[in-house]
Every structure is written in C-alpha cells, then in structure tokens.
Amino acid sequence: xxLSHTPINLTADENLEIERVAKMxxxxxxxxxxxxxxxxxxxTVVSQRVLTIPEAKRGVYTPVELGIRxxxxxxxxxxxxxxxxxxxxxLIAPDGQVMQTGISCERLNPPIESDYVLVVPGETVTFSRxxxxxxxQNRKKKRDRKLTLNIPxxxxxxxxxxxxxxxxYQFRFKYRQSREGMEEYYHWIEPTVLQTILQNLWTxxxxxxxxxxxxxxx
Numbered sequence: 446x447x448l449s450h451t452p453i454n455l456t457a458d459e460n461l462e463i464e465r466v467a468k469m470x471x472x473x474x475x476x477x478x479x480x481x482x483x484x485x486x487x488x489t490v491v492s493q494r495v496l497t498i499p500e501a502k503r504g505v506y507t508p509v510e511l512g513i514r515x516x517x518x519x520x521x522x523x524x525x526x527x528x529x530x531x532x533x534x535x536l537i538a539p540d541g542q543v544m545q546t547g548i549s550c551e552r553l554n555p556p557i558e559s560d561y562v563l564v565v566p567g568e569t570v571t572f573s574r575x576x577x578x579x580x581x582q583n584r585k586k587k588r589d590r591k592l593t594l595n596i597p598x599x600x601x602x603x604x605x606x607x608x609x610x611x612x613x614y615q616f617r618f619k620y621r622q623s624r625e626g627m628e629e630y631y632h633w634i635e636p637t638v639l640q641t642i643l644q645n646l647w648t649x650x651x652x653x654x655x656x657x658x659x660x661x662x663x
Contacts, residue, residue: 479514482651485523486516489617489653490571497663498611501580501590511596512573513618513653517564523647526622527572528560529598533619536594537655539612547605558634561642574598578660581607592660611662615655623648 479488492510499505513532515525525531536544564570576596583589593607624643634642 479516480651480654481518482649484518485647486514486518487620487651487653488514488516489656490514490573491616491656491658494657495659495661496578498592498660499579500663503582506577506579508575508577509658510573511576511616511618512571513620514569514571515564515620516569517566520566522563522565522645524561524563524642524645525570525572525620525647526556526560527562528556529602530556531560531620531622532572532574532598533621534596534604534606535617535619535652536606537615539610539614544606547603547607549601549603549605558638558642561646563645578609609660611660614658614660616658617653617655619650619652621650622646 479486481487490510490512496507496509499507511534517523534546536546538544562570562572574596576594578592578594580590581593583591591608592610593605594609596604598604624646
C-alpha cells in the first residue's frame with residue numbers, strides 16, 4: 446500500500462510533523478480489522494497485541510503505537526483529519542464494559558491546516574499515536590498507583606484510560622468529521638486553502654473494528 450500525505454502550502458516544520466503523524470508503519474494487519482464505508486476503508490492498527498505491565502516506578506513505561514489506517518478506494522480525492530477532534534479512542538474492559546475516557550486539554554487548540562491530509566484514489570494513509578502504559582501516582586497518597594494508558598496528541602492534548610488490570614481488552618477508534626463550523630471558526634486557515642479542504646473533505650462517522658490487546662504481568 447502507498448502513503449499519500451499532501452496537505453497544501455506547508456512549511457518545512459509542518460511537513461516534518463505530518464511525516465511523523467501520518468506514516469506507514471509495521472503494524473500488524475488483518476483484513477478482518479477493516480470496515481468499508483462508501484468505498485473508503487478504515488482499519489484499527491496496533492503495533493503489538495500483548496503489552497507487558499511495567500514496573501511501578503517513575504519513568505518506566507511500555508510503549509505501543511495505536512492508529513487508524515484509511516484507504517481511499519473511490520475515484521475522488523479526499524482530505525482526512527489527524528487531529529484530536531477527529532480521532533476518539535475507545536477501550537472495552539475484560540468485563541465487556543466500555544471504559545470512561547479521560548481527556549486532558551491544556552488549552553483550546555483548534556485544528557490547523559497541516560492536520561488535513563489529502564489521500565488520492567487508491568492510496569492509504571495511517572494516523573498513529575505513540576501511546577504508553579505506565580503507573581500514575583496519587584499526589585496525596587503516594588502509595589496509591591493506577592495503571593494507565595495515555596494516548597497523547599500534539600499541544601499536550603491527551604486521551605487516557607485507567608485503572609487497568611491484567612486481562613484482555615478491546616480497542617478501536619471512532620473517526621468523526623463534519624464541515625459544521627469550519628468556515629466560521631477556522632479563520633486561522635487561509636480562505637482559499639480552507640475552501641479547497643472543504644470541497645474535498647470526507648465527512649461522516651465510523652467505528653473501526655475492535656482489536657484485542659492483552660495486558661500481562663512480567
């Protein structure tokens with residue numbers, strides 16, 4: 446599969462960020478993990494399915510890449526978004542319950558032009574996040590620790606899940622994108638660029654298939 450990441454009018458720094466965020470990786474792949482909506486394929490991708498629970502020590506963690514792979518099987522050019530407002534992770538606990546998602550935002554960080562990636566017909570893009578499993582300590586009760594999965598986005602925006610325990614979890618993303626409010630609130634994007642994105646923006650809401658992730662003690 447080929448990768449297309451062609452936002453328009455990017456600076457060198459923005460290109461480097463897109464290369465980091467929208468990249469092809471050595472994720473485990475299985476067609477069962479893909480769903481197609483209007484000839485656009487969406488796949489849950491996980492770098493490893495078994496995660497060793499790290500020691501409960503400061504600075505010790507287990508890394509894992511979590512992402513969504515999008516394949517444009519249409520005859521049209523579409524923009525897709527990699528930002529915090531378009532990708533919503535979902536984790537299902539071993540008991541089958543959907544876990545509550547913790548959200549941390551240091552400030553309101555509206556989407557920017559480089560968040561939007563143009564995917565040409567027949568090509569694929571992967572948006573991945575460098576997540577990590579670690580123990581978070583209670584500030585007041587230092588002996589109180591909770592195993593946590595953090596999924597950071599740029600600008601210190603973070604999705605998190607806790608407390609976690611050894612067992613079999615299921616993970617997926619909700620991808621959601623609409624044009625609502627873009628012309629009114631996206632004034633920091635040059636108008637002609639914004640119109641190009643709007644005209645070719647893929648809109649809709651998709652739940653990618655669930656992928657199992659097992660947490661094991663070392």
